[in-house]
Structure formats: structure tokens, C-alpha cells
Amino acid sequence: MNQATSVDVKTLAEGLARADRSCVANALNLIDDKRPGAHEQALQLLTAIDGERLNQGGHLIGITGPPGAGKSSLLSALLERWCHRGLQVAVLAVDPSSPKTGGALLGDRLRMSAAGQHKNLFIRSLASRQQLGGLAPEVWPMSRALLAGYDLVLVETVGVGQSEIDVANIVDTTVYVVQPASGDSIQFLKSGIMEVPDIMVVNKSDLGSIATKAANELTQVLHRSEQHTAWQRPVCKLSARDREGIDALEEALKAHRDHLRAQNSLTSGRMQQQVAYIIRQLNDEFGSHGIKKLGGSKQIAAHCQSLHGTGQMLASYNAWVEELRR
Amino acid sequence: MSKPKDRPWLLRTYSGHSSARASNELYRANLAKGQTGLSVAFDLPTQTGYDPDHPLARGEVGKVGVPISHLDDMDVLFDQLPLDQMNTSMTINAVAAWMLALYIALAERRGVDPAKLSGTTQNDIVKEYLSRGTHIFPPGPSLRLIVDTITYSVPNVPKWNPTNICSYHLQEAGATPVQELAYALSTAMMVLDAVRKSGQIPEQDFPNVVGRLSFFVNAGIRFVEECCKMRAFTQMWDNITRERYGVEDAKKRRFRYGVQVNSLGLTEQQPENNVQRIVLEMLAVVLSKDARARAVQLPAWNEALGLPRPWDQQWSLRIQQVMAFETDLLEYDDILDGSPVIVDKVQELVDGANEEIARVAEQGGVLAGIESGYMKQALVKSHAERLRAIERNELTIVGVNKYTETAESPLTTSGDGGIMKVDDAVEQQHIDAIVAFRASRDNKKVGEALARLKQVAQGSDNIMPASIACAHAGVTTGEWAGALREVFGEYRAPTGIDISGQHGGDENLESALRERVAKTGEELGRPIKLLVAKPGLDGHSNGAEQIAVKARELGMEVVYEGIRLTPQQIVAAAQEEGVHMVGLSVLSGSHGAMAEMVLDGLREVGLGELPVTMGGIIPDNEHEALKRSGIAAIYTPKDSDLNAIMAEMVDLTRSHNKLKVFGAL
Ligand code: B12
Ligand SMILES: Nc1nc2c(ncn2[C@@H]2O[C@H](COP(=O)(O)OP(=O)(O)OP(=O)(O)O)[C@@H](O)[C@H]2O)c(=O)[nH]1
Ligand SMILES: [Mg+2]
Numbered sequence: 001m002n003q004a005t006s007v008d009v010k011t012l013a014e015g016l017a018r019a020d021r022s023c024v025a026n027a028l029n030l031i032d033d034k035r036p037g038a039h040e041q042a043l044q045l046l047t048a049i050d051g052e053r054l055n056q057g058g059h060l061i062g063i064t065g066p067p068g069a070g071k072s073s074l075l076s077a078l079l080e081r082w083c084h085r086g087l088q089v090a091v092l093a094v095d096p097s098s099p100k101t102g103g104a105l106l107g108d109r110l111r112m113s114a115a116g117q118h119k120n121l122f123i124r125s126l127a128s129r130q131q132l133g134g135l136a137p138e139v140w141p142m143s144r145a146l147l148a149g150y151d152l153v154l155v156e157t158v159g160v161g162q163s164e165i166d167v168a169n170i171v172d173t174t175v176y177v178v179q180p181a182s183g184d185s186i187q188f189l190k191s192g193i194m195e196v197p198d199i200m201v202v203n204k205s206d207l208g209s210i211a212t213k214a215a216n217e218l219t220q221v222l223h224r225s226e227q228h229t230a231w232q233r234p235v236c237k238l239s240a241r242d243r244e245g246i247d248a249l250e251e252a253l254k255a256h257r258d259h260l261r262a263q264n265s266l267t268s269g270r271m272q273q274q275v276a277y278i279i280r281q282l283n284d285e286f287g288s289h290g291i292k293k294l295g296g297s298k299q300i301a302a303h304c305q306s307l308h309g310t311g312q313m314l315a316s317y318n319a320w321v322e323e324l325r326r
Numbered sequence: 327m328s329k330p331k332d333r334p335w336l337l338r339t340y341s342g343h344s345s346a347r348a349s350n351e352l353y354r355a356n357l358a359k360g361q362t363g364l365s366v367a368f369d370l371p372t373q374t375g376y377d378p379d380h381p382l383a384r385g386e387v388g389k390v391g392v393p394i395s396h397l398d399d400m401d402v403l404f405d406q407l408p409l410d411q412m413n414t415s416m417t418i419n420a421v422a423a424w425m426l427a428l429y430i431a432l433a434e435r436r437g438v439d440p441a442k443l444s445g446t447t448q449n450d451i452v453k454e455y456l457s458r459g460t461h462i463f464p465p466g467p468s469l470r471l472i473v474d475t476i477t478y479s480v481p482n483v484p485k486w487n488p489t490n491i492c493s494y495h496l497q498e499a500g501a502t503p504v505q506e507l508a509y510a511l512s513t514a515m516m517v518l519d520a521v522r523k524s525g526q527i528p529e530q531d532f533p534n535v536v537g538r539l540s541f542f543v544n545a546g547i548r549f550v551e552e553c554c555k556m557r558a559f560t561q562m563w564d565n566i567t568r569e570r571y572g573v574e575d576a577k578k579r580r581f582r583y584g585v586q587v588n589s590l591g592l593t594e595q596q597p598e599n600n601v602q603r604i605v606l607e608m609l610a611v612v613l614s615k616d617a618r619a620r621a622v623q624l625p626a627w628n629e630a631l632g633l634p635r636p637w638d639q640q641w642s643l644r645i646q647q648v649m650a651f652e653t654d655l656l657e658y659d660d661i662l663d664g665s666p667v668i669v670d671k672v673q674e675l676v677d678g679a680n681e682e683i684a685r686v687a688e689q690g691g692v693l694a695g696i697e698s699g700y701m702k703q704a705l706v707k708s709h710a711e712r713l714r715a716i717e718r719n720e721l722t723i724v725g726v727n728k729y730t731e732t733a734e735s736p737l738t739t740s741g742d743g744g745i746m747k748v749d750d751a752v753e754q755q756h757i758d759a760i761v762a763f764r765a766s767r768d769n770k771k772v773g774e775a776l777a778r779l780k781q782v783a784q785g786s787d788n789i790m791p792a793s794i795a796c797a798h799a800g801v802t803t804g805e806w807a808g809a810l811r812e813v814f815g816e817y818r819a820p821t822g823i824d825i826s827g828q829h830g831g832d833e834n835l836e837s838a839l840r841e842r843v844a845k846t847g848e849e850l851g852r853p854i855k856l857l858v859a860k861p862g863l864d865g866h867s868n869g870a871e872q873i874a875v876k877a878r879e880l881g882m883e884v885v886y887e888g889i890r891l892t893p894q895q896i897v898a899a900a901q902e903e904g905v906h907m908v909g910l911s912v913l914s915g916s917h918g919a920m921a922e923m924v925l926d927g928l929r930e931v932g933l934g935e936l937p938v939t940m941g942g943i944i945p946d947n948e949h950e951a952l953k954r955s956g957i958a959a960i961y962t963p964k965d966s967d968l969n970a971i972m973a974e975m976v977d978l979t980r981s982h983n984k985l986k987v988f989g990a991l
Contacts, residue, residue, distance in 0.1 A: 004851055021902070021931070022901065022932055024902075025901050025904050026904075028904055029904040032852045032904070034851045034852060035849075035850075035851035038851055068698070097883075098826075098879075101840060101878070102881045103877065103879060103881045103883065103884065104883045104884065105823055105824050105878050106884065106885045106903070107821055107823070107886050107887050109885070109902075109903075110887045110888065110891075110895075123902055123903075124902055125885060127883045129853075
């Protein structure tokens, strides 16, 4: 198989920090690249941007929920505001791949940036590429690369199969969007993903009383389940179409981020995401056998955590890879 | 001699290009040749509410129709044509209320009573979202504009057909006869319901509204079935108007329709065969007296090559005249009555249509079916199935997948390539003219008229009086639409290409291609990612949709965002998405300008090397120049083999990435 072309990692890293469009695009291409040689370079890149910024800067937000709930429309409403205020915003939009052919149709860019083009907005669509509907493994490192230069990084994914749980595992704040159709809140309860959302959204409030009813039901259910937790998960009733109720969602997003910071869990959460990613990568390449050789996933996690903040975590991952290959 | 012959239908030719002056000359020449009605084709900037000097109009001014920006343009277009004696059909939709306002204002300027005007504004937004693509506003406000034109015209311009519900364009986007019946009739009911709900028409006058609703229908090559479709329409409409709207007067229940026959099936290969197709398709809509068309316009033999010249249009007009005046068709009562075969076939279509009408209603009606993408997906799917049937040689198209050998055609060897080409210089002339026009008028009056228009738009008064006032004040098309854009916002319709599953192509070829795509993806390090894009105002989406669907079926990751993108949006998408290739699709004649703008944009962001292909209506004699400017490959309708196109696209990606090419399939 042909080798990946070698890139100047340092220039890319600097470009990422500046949100230089061309560098951002190339960095994402590199992370996506499965050719021999690309992987190492991608890791070098991720190592090069590691540091303060990735530990506690920006806000990584996941938006998930059933098909057609209005996730992209809601994103559009948020993007409009943020871009208008001059914030740098990046979006990773994940669409399902055909399980049979691997092909995918990606087409949400304009639905999301209806307000027109913004020089401070970057959207990359991605196919899920997973047989069982989970999240593509590239999403986490991509979101991390974007965090280097963007104030807000959003991941949109259709909540089918594994993906809503996957996305919750890689972001700071998970927003779960439902439509007010009757039975949806019950569906939500049944689906066993109660733990996923940090913020619940009932979209299409313009449809009237069914939206109010759905929001009330969900509020009851959520609050019953978390009387003792520090974060009371809000239920935002809004209309992405009519741009109603977006303020409250924005407030909730900010509040959740502040909450994470106050609890010191923004940084630790990000660290856990990184550790999980490393373990998954090792597992994908070397299987449980490889993990065992390195002393098991607990051991690996502990070692990684001890390196946290030193910028050495990915370097030691590289060392493990070398070791296992030998 | 037995009884006198029936009166023939209105004989029309859909035309307009370059300028109001040039189009007026064409209309007068056509009328002199025996044409009995006018059918105006507007250019795309006019149809989408932009003046010639708007950045989005670039490359499109005067290309596929006439640009009409203000009352003086309208005056020139109808120079020496007495409005009270004309029957004028205008293919205009999002800005229909405005064009009707200009026409009424022109009548007033000339001292003609608007009550004497007769003709049609197409004014059907549903098929714009589903097929035709010149919509501007979201569904709600669009429907309101339709209701306003109807409620204004019925009392004030009583011989006008304010809306013309179209199934024509649905067939051109792949619809089956059942889908045509179901979606057109559902739309008609939606419009009538909305008029009734608006409360603008007293209940006792409602039958007049029903009586003014007309239709625009297609007729394809399966002419027996198509003839039955017309009978089905007639029967179903009679039922609907009686039962749903309680119309007693049988005359007001008549299914009045005009026709343009099928053009999607007209081929670039052996184009002379299109003449036989056109004749047979026409037969379908005139044969059955009880379901005969009121007006007919025919495409020309060179439909798939480019715009028709006056001689090409004359040939098509003569087809109608031979049918009407030489044959004995108009001497008989309905010759199909009493045929059990026809009765059965009509019933089958009626049953199928009723089922689909119920399905649309179940999902919340037509507008919900637009917004969810349900109806558009249904069309994309039908079209894909048609193309796959041709691919498997189950559907015969003479000259395309059978009997392909041919002698050289003298029709296409003339110096002009057998088509009309609009001079690129007209665009600048219109830009200069509109700038001068704006400087010469009373801008204070214009400002006031527009302010009033916006106020009406925000409220619930009828939009027509304020629009007619705008017309007299010298407001332009771009200003009228711009004001309403501010109030109503704009709308992008679903693309419909997210249809699931396979569509039955040639399994051997497809799996060979799938392997090539997968192998190339491995060698590139990630799956082939293709951007399919439609730059400019062009609404012809079929080609782009089918390329996108096929590419996905073969395993590519395809980015497609629908019609009417700016070159800047396309460049941004190419960069942000990290695609391996860009495929542009342009059928509106603006391919030269669009290629230049996209290629320049790509170079500016350092993607000058990215392979860019282009498909659509691109005359042979322009290929070389396009390739020199940087277009890697060009496809036109004669490249109807989608698998062959895909094989080439894979190889282009490969050679661009220095991989060995596979060669032809
Ligand atoms: C169907 C059709 C329509 C439909 C479109 C429905 C839709 N959603 O697509 C309707 C009825 C709405 C329509 C309307 C109009 N039409 Co029309 N239409 C056609 C017609 C008959 C067929 C086009 C088509 O869909 N073919 C089927 C598809 C599959 O083929 P294709 O697009 O050519 O694509 C193939 C190749 O070209 C290539 N390809 C195309 N794109 C791409 C992209 C890539 C990346 C690749 C690799 C390959 C590729 O691969 C495809 C596979 O074979 C053509 C004439 C003809 N027979 O070609 C006129 C034609 C294109 N229309 C024409 C005109 C003028 C109009 C109008 C502008 C008229 C007017 N004044 O209002 C309107 C307005 C539309 C608008 N908004 O832009 C003219 C254009 C003239 C010109 N360029 O000089 C034509 C040529 C007819 C004519 N002779 O006058 N039209
Ligand atoms: N009435 C109403 N419709 C909405 C609203 N938000 C979105 N929609 C419509 O819902 C449909 C789906 O919207 P999207 O934003 O594409 O939903 P999505 O969740 O991103 O969809 P997928 O990505 O396909 O899962 C579209 O037809 C929207 O126009 C809203 O607030 N009110
Ligand atoms: Mg979406």
C-alpha cells in the first residue's frame, strides 16, 4: 500500500491554533488518513497541540437525538449567533454510512449555515463508517484538533445505535434533541439512554401544546432521577425554525460549562476522553492481547493520567505502539 | 359534410431569450406563422427575483429566457401586441404576483381594461420545491402569495388563470403517472383549501375560484397510458370538485389543462428520433376529446442539445398544425369511449393515485411532505429506477441502448452546432440598462411603494394592489423580491437524495465498480469523497442527484447540498470537506462563467490541483476551451451510462493521486 505523504506537522499545528482554514482542512485529512505513516504523523500533530488549551479551553458540545428532530436546524440557530459575535466555531457533522456499500450522503452544510458564509465557521461532514451505527473513531481526534483553534466545537450525530453514547463520551456537554411527537419522551425513557444528555431539548415548540406536554413529561422524569446530583439537567423547549427559546439553551450551555469548571471536571473529563481514545486505538490495532501485554487497561489508564498535562501522553502511546509492534 | 370540426387547442411555443426586444420580435414572427397563444420563458435571474446587476445573476442574464426587470421591459415585450386579444401564458412562480402586477399595470398604462386580460401565471410553488427550483420564500408565505393572486384575479381579472397546478415538471424529475396524478391533485386541493380558509372569497363565489384553477401536464412516450392518465385526471377532478367543494356547474368542474410533452426522454443521440417521440406524445393529449388539452407547446428535435432556433420551433409548431388541420382528429366525438381496455387502465391509475393522495394526507399534507423530503425522495427514487431499467436494457431507448449505429446527421453539422446561442454580451447591456433605469426614475416614489409593499407583506392584506402600485412607480423585479425576502426569508428545499437501498443497476458492473472504489479508498487512506455541486441559479437537479445517488451506491462519500450554490460556497465546501474531486453540474447555459469562478476560487485557497469535472448541457464546440481552463472531464446527456462515468471519475481520482488507473470497465 502506498505511504502517506509526509507533512510539516509544526506548520499544521500552528495553523490549527490560528484556525487557518487550509491547515485545519489538511489536519483533518491527515487524521482521517489510514495509510502507513499517516497515523504517526497525526499523533505527532495531536501531541504538538496538546497543552493548556486542550485541557481547559473552548467548549466541546455534542448534539444528538433521533433523525429529523431538528439537530441541524438548531445548530444553525446557534451558529448564527456565535458567528455574529465573532466566535470561532467548528462543526463535525456525522451522517450514517450505508452498511452495505460503505457509501454515504453528506448534505447538512447549508441547513446549518443558512445565515450564509462566515469566515469564522468551519464545517466538516463525516460518514459514520461503523457497521453498528456507532461514531467513527476519527471524530474524537478531529474534535481535539479543532479545539486548538476554535472557541466552540460541535459534533452532530444522529442518535441511532451506539452513537449517542459514543458522542457523550467524547464531549464536555451533550445536548439531546427530541421532537414533541407523542410518545417520544416515552421512547426516550425506554431507550436506556437516560444518562446521556446534560441538556434536554424539545424542539419545534411552534407546534404548540404537544411540545409543552412533552417538555413537562421530560422535566418530571429527569428530576425524579436526580434529586441528589449537583447538575440539574434542564429541559429547553424551543423552536429552531422560529428562533424562539434559543437564549435559554445558550444559557444552559454556558451554565453546564461553568459547572464542569467549578467541579474541576472539564479537565478531568477531557483527560478521560484522551485515555479512552488511547486504549481504544491500542485495542483496535493489537486486540485485548496487546492491552494485556501492557499490563491491562487499568494500568494503562493510570500511567496516562500520571502524564496528564505534561504533553507526554501521546508520546508514551507511541512508545507502546513501537513496543507492541516489535 | 357531417358536423363541424371542433376548435383546436391553443397552439403555443415556449420562448424568450436575450432581451425584451428580441423576444418581442420572436413572438410576432411566431404569431405570423399561425401560433395562437404566447408562452413566455423568463431568464433565471428574473424567475428567482434578482436584477441583472445582482452578483448571483452573473452568467445567467438573458440566457434561457427573457429578463424582465420593470414595467418598461414588459411594455417592450408586448410591443405591437394588443393585450386584450392575446392569450399569454407566463412560466413564472416565486415572483408570479409581481409579473401579474406588471401585466395589469401595463394594461392600465395602455388604457386596456384588466378584466379583458386572458392568460396564465404558472404560480405553483409545490413543483418548484420538488423539481423546478425557482422558489424563493418558505412554503407558508409562498402559499399566501398564491392565495392572494387568486383572490385578487377571480373578481378583477376574471379571464385569467392565476395558478396553473403542474404535474409536468414532476414527470421531468422522474415521476410516474400515478405520482403525477397524486401530487398535482393534492396540490390543487391544498391551494383551494387555503383560498377558502383565507376568507377572502364569499362562499357563493367559490365555484368561480374552482373554475379558474387550471393544470399543466406532461405526456410521455407510453402514449396509451398517458392518454388514460388524462382521462383519470378529468374523472378525479370532476369528483373532487363536486364532492369536496360542492361545485354544481359541470363547466366549472372541467379539468382544464395545458401541455408540454415529455423532454426528459428526448435524446442527444440520433436527435432526429425526437420528432417521432414528440408526435406520439402529443397524440396522448389530443386523442381523447373528453380529456383533450386546452393548450399545447412542444419541445424541438434538438431539445437535448441546447436552445432551439426559430426554425426548430417552427418545425414543432408545424407538428401541431398538421395534427389539428390535416388529420381528421377534430371531426369525431371521443373515440376511446366504451373501450374496456381504456376503462381498466384509467381505473388502475385512479386507484393508485387515490392511495398516494391518502399517503400524503396521512403524513400531514403536501407542505409537510415537502418539508420532510418525502415527496422529493419519491421522485428521485422513481428517476433512479428508470435509469437503472435503461442500464439493464429492460427499457429500450432507440439510439441509446438499442440501434445505436447511425449515419452522420446533416441536422447537427451546420456551423451553429444546430442550436441557438445567446450572445454573452447581452449581460453587460442589461447591467448598464438597469443602472441607468434606476437613475432615471423617481426614487422617492419607489421607496414609498416598497415601504407600503413590506407593510402589506407583514400584515394580511392582499399583496396585489401594493404590487401594482410598485409596478407603476418603477420598482424593479429585484427590489420587489428583495423586499419580500426581508419579510418572508428564504427557503432551501430538501434534496431528496437520501433514499435508502440499492436501485437495481447491473449487478456485475456495479460490484466491479464497488471494488475499484473500495480499493482506491484504501490506497488513498480514506474513502473517496466527492463533492457534487450545482453553481448558479440553475435548478436542473436530476443529473446531479443521479450522479450523487450512484456514487454513494458504489461506496463513495458524497457531499451534495442541492441547487443554487455560489462559487464561494462550493469552494468552501471543497476545502472544508477535504474532498478528492469536485463535480459541477450546469444545464442553464452558464457553464463558462461558473467553471471560471469555481476554478479561480479553488486556486485562491490553494486547491488549484483538485480535479474538477463538469456535466450538463455543454455544446461540443465549447469543450476544448473548458478543458484548457482546467476542467478535467466533461459529460453531456449522451453520456447516459452512469457506470462508465463513475469508472472515469475513479480513474481521474487515481491519476491525480499518482495511482495506476484501472481503464474502462
Ligand atoms: C428535465 C429538464 C427540466 C426539468 C428539470 C427537473 C430537475 N429537477 O432536474 C424542468 C422541467 C424543471 C426544467 C426546467 C427548465 N429548463 Co430544462 N430541461 C430538462 C431536460 C429535458 C432534461 C435534463 C435532465 O434532467 N436530464 C436527465 C439527467 C440525468 O441528465 P443530465 O442532467 O444531462 O446529466 C447527465 C450528463 O449531462 C452528466 N452530468 C450532468 N451533471 C453532471 C455532474 C457530474 C459531476 C458528472 C460527472 C456528470 C454530470 O451525467 C448525467 C448522466 O447521463 C433538458 C433537455 C435534455 N433532454 O437534456 C432541458 C434543458 C436543460 N432545460 C432548459 C431550460 C431552458 C429550462 C428552463 C430554464 C426554462 C425556463 N426558461 O424557465 C427551466 C427552468 C429550470 C431552472 N430552475 O433552472 C434548456 C437549457 C438550455 C441551455 N442550456 O442552453 C434545455 C437544454 C432544454 C432546451 N433545449 O431548451 N427542465
Ligand atoms: N416546525 C418546525 N420544524 C422544524 C424545526 N426545526 C427543524 N424543523 C424541521 O424538521 C426537519 C428536520 O430538520 P433537521 O434540522 O434537518 O433535523 P436533524 O435532526 O438534523 O435531521 P437528521 O440530521 O437527518 O437526523 C426539517 O424539515 C426542518 O425544517 C422547528 O423548530 N419547527
Ligand atoms: Mg442533521
